Amino acid sequence: MSSSSKDDISEIIERLRRILPENDPKAMLLLGTLEDHxxxxxxxxxxxxxxxxxFEEAYTKLTSPANRTGLFLKWLDDDTGLxxxxxxxxxxxxxxxxxxSPIVSGSKVRLNEAYAILGEAPLSEIGSxxxxxxxxxxxxxxxxxxxxxVEGRIIxxxxxxxxxxxxxxxxxxxxxxxxxAVELFEEKENKDFFFEEIPDTPWSAIGGxxxxxxxxxxxxxxxLLHPEIYEKFDKKPLKGIxxxxxxxxxxxxxxxxxxSNLTKEYAKSVGHEVREYFMYISGPKILNMWLGxxxxxxxxxxxxxxxxxxxxxxxxxxxxxxxxxxxTRSSGRWLNISNTVVPQFCAELxxxxxxxxxxxxxxxxxxxxxxxxxLRPERIDRKIKIGRPxxxxxxxxxxxxLHDSIPVDPILxxxxxxxxxxxxxxxxxxxxxxLWTANSSTEFLKIMYRNGTSSVLxxxxxxxxxxxKSVVGRAKDTAIRRAIADLDGDHGVTAEDLSKAIADEFRxxxxxxxxxxxxxxxxxxxxxxxxVVAVRPISGQRPEGRMRKTIS
Numbered sequence: 001m002s003s004s005s006k007d008d009i010s011e012i013i014e015r016l017r018r019i020l021p022e023n024d025p026k027a028m029l030l031l032g033t034l035e036d037h038x039x040x041x042x043x044x045x046x047x048x049x050x051x052x053x054x055f056e057e058a059y060t061k062l063t064s065p066a067n068r069t070g071l072f073l074k075w076l077d078d079d080t081g082l083x084x085x086x087x088x089x090x091x092x093x094x095x096x097x098x099x100x101s102p103i104v105s106g107s108k109v110r111l112n113e114a115y116a117i118l119g120e121a122p123l124s125e126i127g128s129x130x131x132x133x134x135x136x137x138x139x140x141x142x143x144x145x146x147x148x149x150v151e152g153r154i155i156x157x158x159x160x161x162x163x164x165x166x167x168x169x170x171x172x173x174x175x176x177x178x179x180x181a182v183e184l185f186e187e188k189e190n191k192d193f194f195f196e197e198i199p200d201t202p203w204s205a206i207g208g209x210x211x212x213x214x215x216x217x218x219x220x221x222x223x224l225l226h227p228e229i230y231e232k233f234d235k236k237p238l239k240g241i242x243x244x245x246x247x248x249x250x251x252x253x254x255x256x257x258x259x260s261n262l263t264k265e266y267a268k269s270v271g272h273e274v275r276e277y278f279m280y281i282s283g284p285k286i287l288n289m290w291l292g293x294x295x296x297x298x299x300x301x302x303x304x305x306x307x308x309x310x311x312x313x314x315x316x317x318x319x320x321x322x323x324x325x326x327x328t329r330s331s332g333r334w335l336n337i338s339n340t341v342v343p344q345f346c347a348e349l350x351x352x353x354x355x356x357x358x359x360x361x362x363x364x365x366x367x368x369x370x371x372x373x374x375l376r377p378e379r380i381d382r383k384i385k386i387g388r389p390x391x392x393x394x395x396x397x398x399x400x401x402l403h404d405s406i407p408v409d410p411i412l413x414x415x416x417x418x419x420x421x422x423x424x425x426x427x428x429x430x431x432x433x434x435l436w437t438a439n440s441s442t443e444f445l446k447i448m449y450r451n452g453t454s455s456v457l458x459x460x461x462x463x464x465x466x467x468x469k470s471v472v473g474r475a476k477d478t479a480i481r482r483a484i485a486d487l488d489g490d491h492g493v494t495a496e497d498l499s500k501a502i503a504d505e506f507r508x509x510x511x512x513x514x515x516x517x518x519x520x521x522x523x524x525x526x527x528x529x530x531x532v533v534a535v536r537p538i539s540g541q542r543p544e545g546r547m548r549k550t551i552s
Contacts, residue, residue, distance in 0.1 A: 013038065067110040069121045071177050072103055073156075081117055083109060084177050090115055106158025106175065106182050128174045129185065131296065135166050141181055143172070144296060158182045169300050196280040201257040206250055207400050207465065208393020212384050216241065216254065219382050220359055221262050224314075225269045227356070238381040239352055240360035242322070244367040245386035246524040248466025251363040252280075252320060254386065258361070259316040266314055266357075277308040277315045283324035294325065295344045302348035305358050315358045322362040323369035342371045349379050365524060388463055395432045397465050401472040402427065407479070407492035431471075431498040436460045443538040444506060447522075449531050456538070459506055461525065467505060474501035 013035055020027040070083040076091065081103075083090050094100065094117040103109060108121040131144045139157045157166075158180045166172065172181035203213055223230050223237035230237060243251040256278065263276040279301065286297040305315045319325075329339045352358050362380060364370060374380060389397055408423045416422040435442075438458045445457040475497035483491040519529040 010038075065113055067112060067118060067121075068115070069108055070111055071175050071179060072105065072107040072109045072117075073179070074105055075100065075103075081109075083111070083115075083117070084179055085111075085115075086177070092117055095119070104159035105156070105162075106160060106180050123182070124176060127176060127182070128178065129171050130174060132166055132168055132170045132172060132181075133296065133299075134168050141166060141172065144292060156180050168303055196278050198256045198259055198276070198278045201253070201260040203257055203261060205400065206253055206257055207397035208389035209250055209254060209386060212243070212254060212386055213257075215382065215384050216258055220258065221265060224262065224266050224356070237356060239358075239378070240349065240362065240380040241382040241384060242362045242364065242367060242370075242375065242380050243384050243386050244364045246388055246464060247365055248464035249386045249388060250465045251386050252318070253465075255316070255318045255361050255363070258359075259314070259318075262359075263314050275313050277305075277313040279305065279315070279317050281317065281319045283319060283321035283326075287325055292340075294341050298341060298344050298348060302351065305352070306355065309355045309358050313357070317358065317360045319360070319362050321364065322374075323364045323366050326362075326370050326374050328369060328371045329373075342373060346373055346379065349374075366520060368523070388461075389465065389468075391432060391436050391460070394435065394463050394468060395428055397468050398428055398431060398472065399424075401469050402431075402475075402493070402498075406476070409492045409494040410490045412494065413492070427493065427495055427498065430495045431502070434499050435463065435502055446536045446538055447527065448533045448536070450533050451531075457525070459502070462506075471498065471501045471505055474504055 013031070016031055016034075020031060022028065068085060070085040070090070073082040073084060073089070075081050080091050080093055083092050092111065092115045098117060098119060102120060103117070108123050110118045110121045112118055133142045133144055133152055135141055136154070139162060141155050141157065142152050143155055144152055155174065156179060157164075158175070161172075161181055161184055164184050166181075166184060171185040173183040173185070174180065175182050206213065219238045219241060223235075227237075243254060245251065259276045259278045263274055267274040281301060286301075287294055301317065305317055309315045326342055326345060329342055349360065352360070360380075362370075362374075367375070367383065375383065402424065404420060404424060408420060408427065412426060413420060413423045416426070436459075438460065442459040443456050444459055444462060446454055447457065448454045475493050478497045478500065479491055479493045483489070518535060522529045522532055522535070
């Protein structure tokens with residue numbers, strides 16, 4: 001109903017109201033009914049009009065072309081904008097009525113058929129996550145390669161990340177076009193992934209390695225404590241050492257003791273507190289099947305080392321099982337991970353020349369597997385063998401684990417008139433005697449050589465610090481079981497507990513490795529595999545020959 005029609009009807013009702021007698025009830029009732037009907041018709045008409053408008057709007061939306069979406073990069077000086085759609089960039093106009101302030105770099109925008117910006121579109125919360133290789137100038141980022149033959153690429157940051165601190169090793173989520181980083185995942189746990197808190201480890205906590213400790217102190221400690229003398233003789237400090245030898249003989253413990261003691265001495269030398277940063281790196285853990293990932297980890301290790309060194313810390317890079325990641329490069333045509341990791345490691349190691357407070361320590365059970373380029377002078381200058389302990393050293397190591405606070409057999413203690421030191425010394429002597437006796441009960445391996453000769457290895461030939469620690473642990477377990485069974489009694493470690501622990505230790509480890517690792521074990525025993533025909537484990541339970549199975 002038009003406004004003129006409503007006015008006409010209203011005027012008619014007013015004229016009727018004036019001419020009809022007010023005292024005529026029927027006339028007034030008729031007039032009121034007419035007026036109510038008129039108002040109801042107006043409301044119905046208005047509601048119908050509103051519904052028609054809504055329908056027309058919905059119909060227009062449903063029949064309108066879909067809006068494109070694009071990634072907004074920046075506004076240009078001529079009031080146009082730079083937008084990415086797919087792999088292409090477009091310079092576009094904007095709707096004059098558009099409020100431009102919310103639209104910033106990284107925003108998702110709606111575009112009409114003419115590619116004009118109509119407004120914002122909801123941002124996606126999904127996308128590819130990539131590692132950052134380096135943060136560049138002007139807010140740019142270099143990210144890891146996307147596949148074989150790709151070195152990497154350069155991307156920008158969205159407005160949301162403009163003021164964020166992004167470092168190598170962090171992860172970022174890319175927008176759908178892969179042009180901008182739109183979300184940051186700070187890898188705080190990865191930045192300190194290699195860091196290990198080390199306890200106070202005095203040199204006295206390492207038994208039987210006096211010569212190795214002397215060499216380490218001479219080659220690493222002295223240049224730091226007396227730089228002026230080394231400068232006088234034009235002698236540069238060593239950058240790296242290799243600790244090699246059988247497993248369980250203290251290579252890792254020596255590394256931690258070096259960091260602990262050297263930090264104290266260095267702090268005294270410079271006259272202020274110095275904190276160490278001990279980076280424990282397991283070689284097998286940084287190996288990665290994806291092309292370039294292991295190299296990135298190597299770069300990250302040395303980047304952190306340089307960063308911590310510049311903070312004034314004494315940095316120790318301790319790479320355990322170095323042969324797993326720095327293996328001799330293949331000369332064949334097939335891809336070998338060492339072909340790229342070793343050069344990367346060498347380049348990073350050479351870059352430490354200017355830093356005096358970074359020490360690299362490698363450990364390996366098989367140094368002959370490590371690429372010669374790593375072990376050459378001016379990279380790894382000293383190779384220190386950590387051998388198996390001899391009888392005297394074994395007693396010293398055993399004493400470190402069977403220390404004077406451990407309860408000793410009360411019967412043995414009474415025998416020595418409550419002299420705990422004397423009782424403990426007898427325990428140590430009897431245990432070492434049992435371990436070092438060469439007889440049929442302590443035979444372990446028989447080795448047959450190509451020249452027709454053979455030799456027998458006894459328990460003493462396979463002693464290590466780790467084995468001695470395990471023996472004491474087993475003896476403690478036995479004593480604890482007795483103490484729990486008899487809570488009112490007085491109990492302690494006995495010589496029999498230790499003797500049984502030795503026998504159990506070797507019985508559980510009496511199966512010699514199969515042929516695929518036999519060469520490694522022979523090397524660790526200082527026996528050349530090429531001269532060996534067969535290795536036969538010996539069982540002490542069989543008197544007739546005591547030989548079980550040949551492994552060759």
